[in-house]
Amino acid sequence: MSDQAARPPGQGSGRKSVAAVVVAAGKGLRVGGDLPKQYRRVGGRAVLTRTLAALAQSPRIARIQPVIAPDAQDFYRECLADLEPAQREKLAEPVPGGATRQQSVAAGLEGLARLGAPDLVLVHDAARPFVDEALIARAVAAGSEHGASVPGIAVSDTIKLVEEIAPGIGRVHETPARENLRAVQTPQSFRFGLLLDAHRRAVAEGRDGFTDDGALAEWAGLPVVVFEGDARNRKITQAADLIEADRAFSGRSFSEPAPAISDDPMTTYVTRLGTGFDVHAFTEGDHVWLGGVKIPADRGVLAHSDGDVALHALTDALLGAIADGDIGTHFPPSDEKWRGAASDQFLAHACELVRARGGKIDHLDITVLAEAPRIGQHREAIRARIAEIAGVPLSSVSIKATTTEKLGFVGRAEGLAAQAAATVRLPEVCAELETEAETNERRS
Template identity: 45%
Template sequence: MARIMHVTALIVAAGSGTRMGGDLPKQYARIGGKAVLAHAVDALLSHSKIDAVRVVIGEGQEDIAREALEWRDVGDFIIGGATRNESTRNGLAAVETSHVLVHDAARPFCPPEVIDRLVETLDGDAVAVVPVLAVADTMARLDDGGLGEAVSRDGLVKVQTPQGFRTEQLLDVLEQSDLAGAAATDEASVIRAAGLPVVTVEGHAKLEKLTTPADWARAAREMEQDMVPRTGMGFDVHAFAGPGPIILGGIEIAHEKGLAGHSDADVLLHAITDALLGAAGLGDIGEHFPPSDPQWKGAASDQFLVHAAKLVRAGGGTIDHVDATVICEAPKVGPHRAAMRTRIAGILELPEASVSVKATTTEKLGFAGRKEGIACQAVANIRMASA
């Protein structure tokens, strides 16, 4: 039977994240090369039972949110308010589906089975449904700064997000409730205060909220455990043609001859680009930037490398190291190696220690030995989530 209920995931990302420290709100900081907000969006966008994802951001955060989410389809950003519930109300006003999952951007890793449980419960006519985890630790009250009376943990749970609701009903309750100000920390609290039932389903440890630097370190470790190393190889060659200079490793090098190619013929950046695409299983440079396409005629090759790096990171990957060997008799690479390394590290947003550039000759054998052109081979090591 076809599914009649439609669901929008509404991610509330309007906070300032002051408890995390630093100037950047925590939802825009990166874990594994990808913004926390992007992790949250990807988990929901990829789920078959989510029809749309919308994002509520703080006023003035449009540029940083756009940079964090890049190509992801979340519609126009919704501007939040001064409180959590103001932001949620603004978001709900833009939701066009019958049901909504309201999610904290600071919970970046939402397992698909939790979404399954929420949607299935909503489809059973629940007013509201939230994921919860039983409290395992001993609980106690503080008494003048010391440990006071123990509190029974029987029946205590930690309430997580996403939280599922009927869209119109949640909006009505938020608009009418006295708890719609700063006092309410989540939408389920407002629903309960209105006397409406809230159903619970099993949550997940991965939905723990990022609040402190220690939480951040924990999330990074958990992500590392789910990632596997992958290696890609790249190779490119360009013939000498026309007058110099040449572009190699993103820098200009004086030479009596230039390199033939549809773009700027930067053989070093092309090889690294192919290595990154290969490691991520994303084809080769020709598929992404066809030489038959006139828009790439004379194009600077740094944009090819930026594109490959963004694709790796958009897939949740981390670039660990790139190593390249330039093969030619001339020009001499040694005097320019440091500058190339610095330039490539800058393009890839990596420390220079993660970039290696070497050079060799073919002992005057073959086309490189005859000074007919330059070749380059590259290896890229990345980590990506296991399939």
């Protein structure tokens, strides 16, 4: 850390010195997987990295005290690597958190006290990466004027106070007036000495379990005010929040495909295998399409589109791997728009759907079943074309051919068929969301 970061923030100036405690010691596993949510990547950077960057770029904040789990040093160093040098200059060495949020905040406050107490402290959740300068400015102003303040937004849902009478069942006890309710966020702002004293008193009296510092301040007898929060300053708690944040930071809508994700040590994946099969009868013609390559033949195929059995089977395999219907769902044969259509667009669409889920295509394997045409001399051209359409290395595409030893419609040269397998990896949160959605659909 720099010499500046070792001095009390704001020292030597007439402005109130402001520091921030970033609480990042939680396990945060409700988003799924083994990696805590603050270290999961959204838009290519860890949630914690984005939160630290948002605070560090504020001219109002001179020092940031991160609080992390004792066993998270490696994850934290990964986050630092993605920060700008000027942003890292504001960071104090991280301190280890405790078993509860309250204990972690107390550890952060004590860390700041050892470095030189600021006038004001902002306490912020690591899982709120959408904090912006306008909200920080309101927090600093409210904390300076009132001593203890929290951001809040109006509640749009009707809230019920209930008494649990059975697992999952509660009896309504009261319906508070909605206009008097606020959903509280962070950063919460306090005069440093007031909050530090409140935490030390709570420790001395054995009080633990406060879920935010506003509640602890209330317990300590401090008047707490609510200033205007920001609905966009949402907290990442569930898997859906993580995916929404990834889309927001990637600048994409939910209908747009995500860029392919490389092997990222901070993202956990599940492997999915999908299979596909397609068959077409022969008809008059002088060529067939196989794997996106036009192959001369003494007959053509009877089909609504170009009849490329290899690409059709492969498209279904990819759709199966992500549990998103089949080729007929996305390109119904009843739609004249697809009459005579080139099948490369079907495969490209399926690949886009995989990447829209943050997935990675590992391998594509196709077996063509036909007496004719022979594909041996066209094999490498087919592999290259499929690799081009799918955006994968040539080594990730396998194409094989076989006959059925004169058995069945293939053996009688009445048509040809293809079967395919696709291996993809999906971020664990996406896979869990799909499973959850399927469960809810079955229940409804």
